[in-house]
Amino acid sequence: MSQKEVNGSSHRGKVLTLETMNQNVRQVEYAVRGPMVLRAVQIEEELKKGVKKPFTEVIKANVGDAHAMGQKPITFIRQVLALCAYPALLEDDKFPEDAKLRARRILDGCGGQSIGAYSASQGIECIRKDVASYIEKRDGGIPSNHENIYLSTGASDAIVTMLKLLICGEGRSRTGVMISIPQYPLYSAALTELQGVQINYYLDEDKCWGLDVGELRRSLTAAREHCNPRALCIINPGNPTGQVQSRQCIEDVIRFAKEEGLLLMADEVYQDNVYAEGCVFHSFKKVLFEMGPEFSSVVELVSFHSTSKCYMGECGFRGGYMEVVNLDPEVKAQLTKLVSVRLCSPVSGQALMDVVVNPPQPGEPSYATFTKERAAVLADLAQKAKLTEESFNNVPGFHCNPVQGAMYTFPRITIPQKAVDQAKAAGQAPDQMYCMKLLETTGICLVPGSGFGQREGTFHFRMTILPPKEKLKYVLEKIAEFNAQFLQDYS
Amino acid sequence: MSQHRLVNPLVRNIRALKRVALVRQAVRIEEEIKQVIASCIYPELIDSDKMPLDVRKRAKTLLECIGGSVGCYSDTIGIPIMRDSVSDFLTRRDEGVPSASGKIFITHGSDHGFGVCNLGCHVQSRESMEEIIRFVYEEKLLLFANEDHQDILIGEGCMFISYKKVLAEMGSPFSDAVELASIHSASKGFMGEGGLHGGYLELVNFDPSVQIEFDRLISLLVLPIIGQLALEVMLNPLQPGEPSYEHYQEEIQHIRETLVHNVTRAFEVLDSLPGISCEPINGGASMFPRLHLPHTAIHQAKEEEQLPDFFYCSRLLEQTGLCVCPGSDLGLPEGTYHIRLCIMTSVDTMEEVLRRLGKFHKQFMKDFS
Numbered sequence: 001m002s003q004k005e006v007n008g009s010s011h012r013g014k015v016l017t018l019e020t021m022n023q024n025v026r027q028v029e030y031a032v033r034g035p036m037v038l039r040a041v042q043i044e045e046e047l048k049k050g051v052k053k054p055f056t057e058v059i060k061a062n063v064g065d066a067h068a069m070g071q072k073p074i075t076f077i078r079q080v081l082a083l084c085a086y087p088a089l090l091e092d093d094k095f096p097e098d099a100k101l102r103a104r105r106i107l108d109g110c111g112g113q114s115i116g117a118y119s120a121s122q123g124i125e126c127i128r129k130d131v132a133s134y135i136e137k138r139d140g141g142i143p144s145n146h147e148n149i150y151l152s153t154g155a156s157d158a159i160v161t162m163l164k165l166l167i168c169g170e171g172r173s174r175t176g177v178m179i180s181i182p183q184y185p186l187y188s189a190a191l192t193e194l195q196g197v198q199i200n201y202y203l204d205e206d207k208c209w210g211l212d213v214g215e216l217r218r219s220l221t222a223a224r225e226h227c228n229p230r231a232l233c234i235i236n237p238g239n240p241t242g243q244v245q246s247r248q249c250i251e252d253v254i255r256f257a258k259e260e261g262l263l264l265m266a267d268e269v270y271q272d273n274v275y276a277e278g279c280v281f282h283s284f285k286k287v288l289f290e291m292g293p294e295f296s297s298v299v300e301l302v303s304f305h306s307t308s309k310c311y312m313g314e315c316g317f318r319g320g321y322m323e324v325v326n327l328d329p330e331v332k333a334q335l336t337k338l339v340s341v342r343l344c345s346p347v348s349g350q351a352l353m354d355v356v357v358n359p360p361q362p363g364e365p366s367y368a369t370f371t372k373e374r375a376a377v378l379a380d381l382a383q384k385a386k387l388t389e390e391s392f393n394n395v396p397g398f399h400c401n402p403v404q405g406a407m408y409t410f411p412r413i414t415i416p417q418k419a420v421d422q423a424k425a426a427g428q429a430p431d432q433m434y435c436m437k438l439l440e441t442t443g444i445c446l447v448p449g450s451g452f453g454q455r456e457g458t459f460h461f462r463m464t465i466l467p468p469k470e471k472l473k474y475v476l477e478k479i480a481e482f483n484a485q486f487l488q489d490y491s
Numbered sequence: 492m493s494q495h496r497l498v499n500p501l502v503r504n505i506r507a508l509k510r511v512a513l514v515r516q517a518v519r520i521e522e523e524i525k526q527v528i529a530s531c532i533y534p535e536l537i538d539s540d541k542m543p544l545d546v547r548k549r550a551k552t553l554l555e556c557i558g559g560s561v562g563c564y565s566d567t568i569g570i571p572i573m574r575d576s577v578s579d580f581l582t583r584r585d586e587g588v589p590s591a592s593g594k595i596f597i598t599h600g601s602d603h604g605f606g607v608c609n610l611g612c613h614v615q616s617r618e619s620m621e622e623i624i625r626f627v628y629e630e631k632l633l634l635f636a637n638e639d640h641q642d643i644l645i646g647e648g649c650m651f652i653s654y655k656k657v658l659a660e661m662g663s664p665f666s667d668a669v670e671l672a673s674i675h676s677a678s679k680g681f682m683g684e685g686g687l688h689g690g691y692l693e694l695v696n697f698d699p700s701v702q703i704e705f706d707r708l709i710s711l712l713v714l715p716i717i718g719q720l721a722l723e724v725m726l727n728p729l730q731p732g733e734p735s736y737e738h739y740q741e742e743i744q745h746i747r748e749t750l751v752h753n754v755t756r757a758f759e760v761l762d763s764l765p766g767i768s769c770e771p772i773n774g775g776a777s778m779f780p781r782l783h784l785p786h787t788a789i790h791q792a793k794e795e796e797q798l799p800d801f802f803y804c805s806r807l808l809e810q811t812g813l814c815v816c817p818g819s820d821l822g823l824p825e826g827t828y829h830i831r832l833c834i835m836t837s838v839d840t841m842e843e844v845l846r847r848l849g850k851f852h853k854q855f856m857k858d859f860s
Contacts, residue, residue, distance in 0.1 A: 094539070
């Protein structure tokens with residue numbers, strides 16, 4: 001048969017089947033919303049139908065969804081956004097002047113004074129200017145140009161956009177991207193979909209998930225045998241691991257990137273979520289510029305931020321930005337073109353980002369309340385981080401590193417050989433089997449460590465620290481109980 | 492990465508659309524929809540008697556369905572109640588042709604996932620749609636129907652029929668074989684809420700295991716909740732008897748009249764000018780006047796290494812501040828020249844647009860005669 005005849009075959013199967021679809025998509029895995037969550041949703045449905053279970057509700061400690069877990073939104077933020085959504089409220093004297101000021105500024109930047117209009121593809125200019133000012137202030141005055149800011153649909157969108165630009169070449173010259181293990185699986189999923197080469201570098205669990213340049217070098221050298229490494233991704237504070245990298249570490253990474261000709265992608269969405277004593281968030285941009293022109297005029301850096309985490313937790317709004325530093329101007333033009341194809345990021349998310357970078361200042365009417373609410377959210381998270389670490393370190397077979405930042409704990413767990421064998425026979429990762437049994441027994445939904453990557457032979461799970469304190473205590477107790485039973489059953 | 496050639500060539504090959512963000516006076520969103528969204532964002536408003544009762548009730552119900560806060564992540568394929576709303580809407584719209592919420596995916600705007608660019612100025616006849624369906628069936632093609640201008644019907648006696656309905660009514664073998672994906676959004680239509688990013692996609696006759704893969708792919712993305720709220724209110728407008736209903740209907744009627752007026756005026760003004768001709772449109776958000784450019788203009792454009800309609804649009808922008816889209820960006824046939832003009836604007840703005848365009852065009856034809 002000719003190709004034409006084959007293609008026009010009269011056999012009436014589907015046009016689009018598992019075999020004829022994009023095979024890269026079939027390989028994509030995103031454990032955070034993977035099989036565990038599907039089963040959790042099914043269980044919720046069963047509970048609604050009155051099926052008897054050893055628990056009355058499913059607790060979704062798998063995804064960093066703060067508001068879904070009861071965290072309260074910040075009043076000021078919601079006031080400004082309501083004013084933007086329905087500008088008639090600008091006449092309402094129940095809304096404070098400082099909220100109205102910001103809403104007016106945002107609406108002035110919108111087409112037709114409406115957040116319903118499409119914006120410029122790179123994002124509303126006055127908001128990008130506010131983002132640039134915020135970055136300058138945060139980084140002790142190091143200049144930031146609003147033309148280097150791109151507002152995005154959460155940080156995820158910007159990260160995938162950069163990967164799209166980077167990935168090219170064939171065979172041995174195919175682009176490789178270095179990602180930490182453990183990592184947030186957006187990176188691995190995007191690399192799979194875009195057919196980039198994933199280059200793993202391992203964080204050191206024994207050193208509180210620290211990053212060692214020797215390990216970076218080892219990983220890069222090995223990768224050069226089969227691909228063209230071009231970028232290094234780092235998440236700081238870390239997800240799922242929660243470490244806050246030291247300044248020294250950040251300098252080492254920058255030096256390494258310069259020596260090896262790598263573009264740096266710094267995912268800093270948890271930059272306000274820092275809890276441990278002695279830990280401080282250092283932005284990659286700040287450190288880069290403080291290292292002097294030898295680095296700051298050369299190293300290509302893209303930093304990402306989002307409105308979904310920190311003290312805001314506004315996941316549903318899809319606000320985010322990236323700042324590009326030292327990008328070739330022609331490449332930047334390509335980037336600008338690429339983002340324009342999807343029109344713009346949601347304007348309500350852009351508006352939210354504006355409030356985040358332009359919060360109430362001392363002297364303004366909302367300052368006291370805003371500061372109090374913000375501090376309360378972060379203090380609550382810090383307490384829960386400590387509680388979780390202490391609790392888990394009292395569970396036999398668990399080893400839990402301090403939750404220095406972010407929103408998650410990633411304890412190493414012990415799975416007896418008998419259970420490992422059973423899991424493997426069923427074609428399941430052992431920690432997936434553990435988490436599935438935990439879900440069925442307690443209703444607690446976690447994500448197995450295999451979804452994030454881990455050293456061969458080790459097992460983990462990721463749990464969020466977001467549930468309200470009493471519920472968190474309950475969760476910690478139940479996990480401890482389950483674990484004891486599990487170890488007994490498989491001894 | 493500092494070398495341009497090391498940028499992904501697939502990205503380099505994307506043709507940059509020469510349009511600047513269309514200067515588009517957004518058709519004002521209906522008051523009630525804004526009130527519902529604001530109340531969901533700042534629930535204190537639900538307790539305030541400044542908002543109409545029906546608005547407050549609706550906001551309360553929606554908040555309960557979305558986990559209590561617009562700040563939560565939504566389910567990756569859309570909040571279940573929204574998907575039910577979409578499938579109810581579609582069943583009503585298509586006069587009983589069933590739609591299952593399991594086959595509905597909420598998206599962020601109609602550009603999400605498909606990037607189909609549809610000229611949207613004509614309402615296809617049923618015969619034409621049946622021809623297309625027969626064609627895709629014979630040639631084993633997937634059918635993507637971008638129907639996001641379905642509310643905007645301008646021509647007398649024009650009716651929108653969905654591809655899904657036509658497909659269902661054609662019966663076997665088409666109705667159970669043709670794989671159809673229909674998309675719609677809150678960006679266009681009467682809402683014009685492009686910035687809110689709400690839309691939906693309905694899959695018909697897709698292989699169930701492919702649908703599972705689709706779910707998984709979409710799980711990487713998260714949908715803006717505000718966009719889903721906008722979509723929900725668009726599909727479930729206020730009902731007779733509800734306090735805000737009259738006002739809402741008035742607003743819709745006003746928008747409809749404005750669009751008809753704009754199209755009529757544009758046709759009157761432009762079709763009477765030499766070197767420009769218009770087809771009447773009966774639906775959609777844009778018109779596509781055709782330019783009959785003098786040879787000297789075409790020659791000059793080529794000297795400046797520009798496509799002739801881009802050349803025209805560029806001078807129009809420089810000289811009048813009016814920004815329109817050249818037809819060459821939209822894949823119109825080579826050797827023909829068009830501009831795309833958005834009609835979703837206020838009457839006054841339209842008048843000003845036509846004034847500037849008319850004046851520029853006359854001068855242009857004179858300069859290049």
